[in-house]
Amino acid sequence: IGFDFTNVGYENKREEVRYMKLGIALSGGGIRGIAHAGVLKALEDNGLLEKFWELCEKYFGYQSENPNVDDLAACMLLTYTSVSLKDTMPAVLKSYVLKKKNDVVVFVRNLMDNVLYQDAYDVLSEKVDKTLRVVSRIRDELKKDADKSKEQSAQLLDIVNCDAFRELDNILIDWVLDQLNDEILDAQIDGMNLAQIAEQRTAKSCHFGNVYKNKYQAIKYAYQMMKAVSVLEVTSDIKAMVADYQKQTYLIDSYYRWFYSAYDCMEDAERFSQLRERIENMYSFTYLQKVTPKWNQELTDNLMKDTGLKRQEDFYRNYLKAYEGKNRVIVIISDAFRYECAKELMERLEMDEKCTPKLECMISSLPSVTPVGMASLLPHEELQVDEKINVTVDGQGCGDLVSRDKILKAQNENNVALAFDELINANQSRLRELLQGKNIVYIYHNQIDARGDKAASENEVFTACEEAIEEIYTLIKRIASQANTYHFIVTADHGFIYKRDKIQATDKIAGAVSKSNSVGQRYSISAEEIKADGVCHTTVGKVLGSVDERIVSFPLASDIFKVAGAGQNYVHGGCSPQEMLVPMIDVKVDKGKKETSLAEIALVSLTSKITNLITTLDFVQTEPVSDIVKETSYRVYFISDNNEKISNENIVIADKKDKDTTKRMFRLRFNFKNKKYDKSQKYYLVAYDDKNDIEVLRHEIIMDIAFADDFGFFG
Numbered sequence: 001i002g003f004d005f006t007n008v009g010y011e012n013k014r015e016e017v018r019y020m021k022l023g024i025a026l027s028g029g030g031i032r033g034i035a036h037a038g039v040l041k042a043l044e045d046n047g048l049l050e051k052f053w054e055l056c057e058k059y060f061g062y063q064s065e066n067p068n069v070d071d072l073a074a075c076m077l078l079t080y081t082s083v084s085l086k087d088t089m090p091a092v093l094k095s096y097v098l099k100k101k102n103d104v105v106v107f108v109r110n111l112m113d114n115v116l117y118q119d120a121y122d123v124l125s126e127k128v129d130k131t132l133r134v135v136s137r138i139r140d141e142l143k144k145d146a147d148k149s150k151e152q153s154a155q156l157l158d159i160v161n162c163d164a165f166r167e168l169d170n171i172l173i174d175w176v177l178d179q180l181n182d183e184i185l186d187a188q189i190d191g192m193n194l195a196q197i198a199e200q201r202t203a204k205s206c207h208f209g210n211v212y213k214n215k216y217q218a219i220k221y222a223y224q225m226m227k228a229v230s231v232l233e234v235t236s237d238i239k240a241m242v243a244d245y246q247k248q249t250y251l252i253d254s255y256y257r258w259f260y261s262a263y264d265c266m267e268d269a270e271r272f273s274q275l276r277e278r279i280e281n282m283y284s285f286t287y288l289q290k291v292t293p294k295w296n297q298e299l300t301d302n303l304m305k306d307t308g309l310k311r312q313e314d315f316y317r318n319y320l321k322a323y324e325g326k327n328r329v330i331v332i333i334s335d336a337f338r339y340e341c342a343k344e345l346m347e348r349l350e351m352d353e354k355c356t357p358k359l360e361c362m363i364s365s366l367p368s369v370t371p372v373g374m375a376s377l378l379p380h381e382e383l384q385v386d387e388k389i390n391v392t393v394d395g396q397g398c399g400d401l402v403s404r405d406k407i408l409k410a411q412n413e414n415n416v417a418l419a420f421d422e423l424i425n426a427n428q429s430r431l432r433e434l435l436q437g438k439n440i441v442y443i444y445h446n447q448i449d450a451r452g453d454k455a456a457s458e459n460e461v462f463t464a465c466e467e468a469i470e471e472i473y474t475l476i477k478r479i480a481s482q483a484n485t486y487h488f489i490v491t492a493d494h495g496f497i498y499k500r501d502k503i504q505a506t507d508k509i510a511g512a513v514s515k516s517n518s519v520g521q522r523y524s525i526s527a528e529e530i531k532a533d534g535v536c537h538t539t540v541g542k543v544l545g546s547v548d549e550r551i552v553s554f555p556l557a558s559d560i561f562k563v564a565g566a567g568q569n570y571v572h573g574g575c576s577p578q579e580m581l582v583p584m585i586d587v588k589v590d591k592g593k594k595e596t597s598l599a600e601i602a603l604v605s606l607t608s609k610i611t612n613l614i615t616t617l618d619f620v621q622t623e624p625v626s627d628i629v630k631e632t633s634y635r636v637y638f639i640s641d642n643n644e645k646i647s648n649e650n651i652v653i654a655d656k657k658d659k660d661t662t663k664r665m666f667r668l669r670f671n672f673k674n675k676k677y678d679k680s681q682k683y684y685l686v687a688y689d690d691k692n693d694i695e696v697l698r699h700e701i702i703m704d705i706a707f708a709d710d711f712g713f714f715g
Contacts, residue, residue, distance in 0.1 A: 061099035080108040084162035090137040105671040109648040135167035163207040194223040205651040217262035225255035238298040239308040253340040288558040309363040316379040335449035338495030342583030367523035368579040373493025379411040414439035452570035480589040490585040496572040512561035521560040522574030524553040598632040599654035621664040631655035633690040641682040677703035
């Protein structure tokens with residue numbers, strides 16, 4: 001518990017050593033160690049039990065006619081709790097609050113933050129909560145003030161600032177879910193929106209944040225998706241639609257994916273069922289039904305006109321022709337790697353100091369399926385598609401790796417087509433052998449489509465997206481470091497639409513299947529138009545730049561055709577931004593490593609004097625995180641000249657990317673030990689890099705506390 005028994009006063013050296021050993025045993029076990037029968041017995045056997053309780057009174061203000069460790073633990077945890085809960089603290093529990101609040105706060109916070117004793121704290125916290133019904137009483141108080149918005153807002157802020165008990169988060173989660181379920185998107189606590197509340201509760205400095213990580217992640221992305229959909233405006237200009245999607249609209253698809261990624265990781269997702277249903281309905285029936293029809297109306301008329309994008313069928317000509325016979329270029333084609341996934345990969349690459357990525361977008365052909373997309377990415381003069389969606393490149397089949405390799409080599413003998421698995425599983429020697437002397441290398445990666453195209457695994461498609469992003473990044477890094485290759489292009493054959501809830505049979509478009517056509521869930525190729533409401537049409541010739549007059553039909557909205565035996569959640573082949581906007585990431589990897597540094601923090605105003613036992617200070621992250629400035633975390637606290645920790649410890653995660661300095665500012669609160677401070681002694685604000693324990697900041701201050709005794713708590 002940290003008592004210094006060497007200062008008690010001893011009659012001889014042997015007794016002093018005995019006391020020192022007991023002090024070490026106590027400081028190594030915390031409150032839990034004291035509670036152990038062996039330690040208590042050791043105290044009693046050595047005549048120290050009475051002295052122990054005297055020290056508890058001296059250092060923490062704890063006194064009782066019948067002192068015991070359970071009561072001590074309850075008093076210390078509730079004293080810590082009272083500092084953040086303030087008036088929200090149930091009246092019946094205020095008798096447990098000790099006088100020396102600041103010393104208790106410093107001790108409890110250090111116990112919570114110490115990796116050796118965090119589990120012990122969790123056990124104590126749960127026991128105190130169950131015994132005294134702490135969180136239950138707080139919840140009851142909130143219900144009383146449910147109709148008093150001002151009082152409840154203050155109480156909720158107190159709870160947001162308190163992390164003493166695990167169950168407090170359930171109060172916040174229930175409140176946030178109520179707001180989201182009622183679509184009250186402007187709800188705030190002390191200026192924080194629902195996503196910011198979720199972020200604060202999962203911050204590293206919040207003790208139980210990791211326990212509720214998935215729930216808060218689901219809340220954050222649900223709020224962000226609902227907010228984005230609520231303000232979405234769809235223009236009638238195809239170029240503007242394309243630009244809007246690349247700039248911001250794609251985020252709705254990302255929020256939807258991230259929501260389900262978190263939702264699927266919950267062990268008890270039942271309380272989120274209503275929110276999940278609302279998210280599903282908003283995504284399917286508001287967002288997709290608003291964007292997709294408008295997209296189709298515009299694109300059907302402009303498919304052969306200027307959409308502001310390069311066409312996928314011109315990929316080799318636009319991006320690779322200039323590199324023939326020159327330095328090696330690796331082209332990674334990931335099946336169904338849609339645009340929003342590429343944006344996430346871009347962020348990953350931008351954070352790598354050796355990578356310089358650039359993201360563009362191409363518009364795919366119709367139908368947006370693998371045979372057409374893969375053929376479009378190969379060098380060619382003419383594409384043709386038959387009634388079974390077999391595509392030929394200048395008269396040659398291209399449906400497998402061998403035929404694609406043949407087509408690439410016809411363009412340049414040093415070109416090659418390889419499978420992703422062959423490279424990722426190769427050792428360095430084999431990797432270099434596969435790429436030796438090669439010019440343009442097509443690598444085919446199939447993670448998303450392989451999972452999504454099977455009805456049994458289509459609901460795993462978002463997991464496959466995360467894995468695809470990681471695998472592509474890993475392959476780029478591996479080839480760059482082990483095979484002397486520094487230029488990569490990442491693209492896809494098509495994208496996809498995914499909705500968690502299946503479409504009802506009555507909502508599918510009938511009449512698409514006939515003997516004269518090829519049909520999928522989102523397209524049909526036939527000699528005649530499909531006569532049904534909500535169906536758009538163009539010709540194969542317009543799509544592929546040929547004279548083929550057959551009709552390509554596709555749903556106007558995000559619906560599907562009635563096709564037997566197909567999956568319903570994961571679909572593609574039709575006309576929508578999610579299916580047709582194909583990413584093209586050009587990545588250059590530097591041979592030499594750039595000089596990088598860690599994001600630094602500094603005091604905004606160079607405070608020279610502390611005059612209160614509770615003090616807040618403003619800090620700033622001096623530079624935004626970038627490719628050469630890396631994020632890190634710091635431990636910030638105050639110490640005396642002899643390295644005694646005199647305040648609580650704050651964890652700061654320096655990860656802000658904002659270029660605006662004001663958005664990189666933050667405030668930290670410090671609770672100082674309630675003790676006499678010598679104005680002539682030196683004290684310091686210090687910060688340590690949490691990863692390597694290196695001191696990065698030391699600022700000298702004067703401790704000038706006007707009044708501090710047993711009642712010296714300044715709120």
